[in-house]
Amino acid sequence: MGNHVPDLRALELLALVGRTGSLSAAAAETGITQQAASSRMRTTEALVGAPLLSRSRKGSALTPTGELVVQWSTRVLEAAAELDAGLQALRSDRRAHLSVAASLTIAEHLLPGWLVAVRDQQRRRGVPPTEFVMTATNSERVAALVAAGTxxxxxxxxxxxxxxLQHQLVGVDELVVVVAPDHPWAQKSRRIHAVTLAATPLVVREVGSGTREVLERALSGLPVADPALELSSAAAVRAAVMAGAGPAALSSHAVRDDLASGRLVAVSVSGLDLSRHLHAVWTGGPTPPAGPARDLVRWAAGRMGSTGD
Structure with a gap:
């Protein structure tokens, strides 16, 4: 685009002068002072290289050149108005709807409470509550969905x-090694060494699960037995452990009720770090997109006691 094209605000002001016959009336309609309007017209005339307005005590009228510029700019202003309306609709839609994917532990035990809390906050602020659409899958798949823009x-x-992907730490979780109440580890000191855990066939999550990744990294460098079972959800792993299939390492959130009721027993493992980080991930800028996405990440981090990396 050349250097002699006036900006949209100037073209809009010029068209209004032609319709109202008054620079002051046009200024009032666009919400600027007459002084600012006069300055804008002088700048526009300098760009065009010819007078656009004929001023008199009765008001302002378009010169022949001004009429020609208004005629040429009509389609430009109509297209700009259509673009502005579309962008406004897009912003409104992004606030009204938010699609979220979460790893299974987060989706089952944390995210529902976060979504309810954010919607309650929105109601208190007088903002229409966002419609959240949630997908629960493993961490690897979550990252793929975010990267693809799905x-x-x-x-x-x-x-x-x-x-x-852009990311922000929202909290820290810890895996807990659990066994059925009649398992030998539950009958003794309830403490084992990492070497013993690695040598034992475990009930594990599928490849791509964050839980599986943390466990494998914690046991790296040790001789590791083949899994007893490989299952695709924490609920299935818990059921298999209760049925006697073997020990498992699961999120503390996933087994809290089972430990309290005695359906499962926690076993301490010396020489092993089973902590893991929970991250929000997105594409684009360094902060989550403005609106419900940013509100949700802020709430999650506050709830989990984290302020970021």
Whole structure:
């Protein structure tokens, strides 16, 4: 585009002068002072290289050149108005709807409460509550959905956030090694060494799960037995452990009720770090997109006691 094209505000002001016959009336309609309007017209005339307005005591009228510029700019202003309306609709839609993908532990035990809290906050502020659409899957798949633009925001678990995505730490979780009440580990001191855990066939999550990744990293460098079972959800792993299939390492959130009721027993493991980070992930700028995505990440981090990386 050349250097002699006036900006949209100036073209809009010029068209209004032609319709109202008054620079002051046009200024009032656009919400600026007459002084600012006069300055804008002088700048526009300098760009065009010819007078656009004929001023008199009765008001202002378009010169022949001004009429020609208004005629040429009509379609430009109509297209700009259509673009502005479309962008406004897009902003409104992004506030009204938010698609979120979360790893299974977060989706089952944390995210529902976060969503309810954010919607309550919105109601208190007089903002229409966002319609959240949630997808529960493993951390690897969450990252893929976010990277592809299929969802607006993701929450993953694991030692490190996925590469190639913007991220913010929202909390720290810890895996707990659990066994059935009649398992030998539950009958003794309820404490084992990491070497013993590694040598025992465990009930594990599928490859791509954040829980599986944390466990494998914690046991790296040790001789590891083949899994007793490989299952695709924490609920299935818990049921298998209760049925006597073997020990498992699961999120403290996933087994809290089972430990309290005695359906499962926690076993301490010396020489092993089973903590993991929970991250929000998104594409684009360094902060979550403004609106419900940012509100949700802020609430999650506040709830989990984290302020970021």
């Amino acid at each position: 969802v607006d925001l993701g929450f993953v678990e694991g030692p490190q956030p996925p590469a190639g």
